[in-house]
Amino acid sequence: MHTEHHWTTTPITADLVRGAAELEPTAHGVLPHRLPARARAQCTDARLALAEAQPSGVRLVFRTRATAVELETMPTKLVYLGAPPRPQGVYEILVDGRHAGEASVDGGTTLTIDMTTGAVERQPGPTGVIRFADLPQRAKDVEIWLPHNESTELVALRTDAPVAPAADQGRRVWLHHGSSISHGSNAMRPTATWPALAAATAGVELVNLGFSGNALLDPFVARAMRDTPADLISIKIGINIVNADLMRLRAFGPAVHGFLDTIREGHPTTPLLVTSAIYCPIHEDTPGPGAFDSDALADGQVRFRATGDPAERAAGKLTLGVIRDELARIVQRRGHDDPNLRYLDGRALYGESDYAELPLPDQLHPDTAGHHRISQRFAELAFATDGPFADQNS
Known part of the structure; x- marks a missing residue:
């Protein structure tokens, strides 16, 4: 003793x-x-x-x-x-x-x-x-x-x-904002969340602003990112906008522009990657709000479902499909004046075939194996020699 x-x-x-x-x-x-x-x-x-x-x-x-x-x-x-x-x-x-x-x-x-x-x-x-x-x-x-x-x-x-x-290793700082999946929901330990795994693979220092249920384009988050030192920045947007059902298409586009404008005030030329949601069948074409599946809860299981009506897309209700199209359009338009801004379709990290192999256990969040898959794909795509986060000094 x-x-x-x-x-x-x-x-x-x-x-x-x-x-x-x-x-x-x-x-x-x-x-x-x-x-x-x-x-x-x-x-x-x-x-x-x-x-x-x-x-x-x-x-x-x-x-x-x-x-x-x-x-x-x-x-x-x-x-x-x-x-x-x-x-x-x-x-x-x-x-x-x-x-x-x-x-x-x-x-x-x-x-x-x-x-x-x-x-x-x-x-x-x-x-x-x-x-x-x-x-x-x-x-x-x-x-x-x-x-x-x-x-x-x-x-x-x-x-x-x-x-x-500890001494500063001189590693690049990666600042990331996203939803519960970026936060790490359903990963078994803190280094097994997909951002932590991707950061370890790429040899960068992670600052994780993944907030469960709260990737909602909040201006105060954009200001916090603006004021945080970073060499690489990513935002992952989509699922919470849909399942919280907080805004319509009319508000969404300007909110994305405002969020990016604010980040750029503090990081005018930093590599900035806008990523859309991973594949999530319940919300691909069905608006929110999302809700707990009461039948599953009665059986002691946590599952989520979409409660919106796909017909409401005509009135500006948001789905993951609508949001991906809008994000791609916004990034393409801004990219003419901002060569360090890039877009990544989240389905390249986890798509329909991944869902067939590694389904989302609660219809919303990946398990530890899913986090591992997403991290591998992100490291391969973002940190590739021609990727948005390529190390210019290597």
């Missing part, structure tokens, strides 16, 4: 955290946010608040000779009444870029959500500790990836040797 005096406690500060916009001081420690306070103040939507505080792509990164690392956290776990239990959030440790273990934290706050009424009940609980031991006894870069689907207050970092911020 270790004795207490072997352990060094290191304050968790911004120079040890990557992928977060800011760290909010809390009663227990600090809470990583993926949107800055100014952006959060402009939207009171509870689902966005949950999503942006779930630290997809956020990791502690440091250099140390420690052979044992402890992280004390206060997670927030979600329970949906009537739905199957959600898997525990996973913390993953990487040593010099290689997977070296994973663990989950018991305890924490529990939010019980009634999907029929929207009522939320909060049950406080204790902090929890994960420990990774038997690490190599040498100087090394250590990354602890936080759960992509479980917000987590960072309480204390303890090691059996001193910790210093």
Whole structure:
């Protein structure tokens, strides 16, 4: 057993955290946010608040000779009444870029959500500790990836040797915004989301602004992207616009232009890739809103369905097909004056034949194998030598 005096406690500060916009001081420690306070103040939507505080792509990164690392956290776990239990959030440790273990934290706050009424009940609980031991006894870069689907207050970092911020590897920073699929829904661990996998394949630093249910062309997200340093930028747009049923075609085009205009204010020549939704049969030609399939819930399964009428497309209701056509048209038009803007049809990442082989288990989100497929395709297409994210220095 270790004795207490072997352990060094290191304050968790911004120079040890990557992928977060800011760290909010809390009663227990600090809470990583993926949107800055100014952006959060402009939207009171509870689902966005949950999503942006779930630290997809956020990791502690440091250099140390420690052979044992402890992280004390206060997670927030979600329970949906009537739905199957959600898997525990996973913390993953990487040593010099290689997977070296994973663990989950018991305890924490529990939010019980009634999907029929929207009522939320909060049950406080204790902090929890994960420990990774038997690490190599040498100087090394250590990354602890936080759960992509479980917000987590960072309480204390303890090691059996001193910790210093890791050196900047000089890798390009890839800033990505998208929906729950980019957030990582249904991936089993934080490095298995498709953006994390694609970033690892391409050797770039990920900043993931994938927000479950909230890729809605919000101006405050565009401003956050404008103000975030980045070498490569992508936005993946479509599915939430349809399944939230928030806008019609008349509003959609100008909203896309405005979003791109805002990003370009801060990144006038940065490679910018606009990607449409992956293949999703329920919404290809059927507008939203999307809804839980009540029959499936009664059987203890989570599935989604489209509730709109395809005939309503004539009145400007949006489907994935309509949105892909509009995005392609917008990017082509803007491309005359913006040679660093490109379009990627999301069906090139996951199309009809992929759906036949690796179906979407809940009709909306890919599983871990699906994330892997999407990441491979994105890396091949975006980071190819003639792709929009080609490394000009290689």
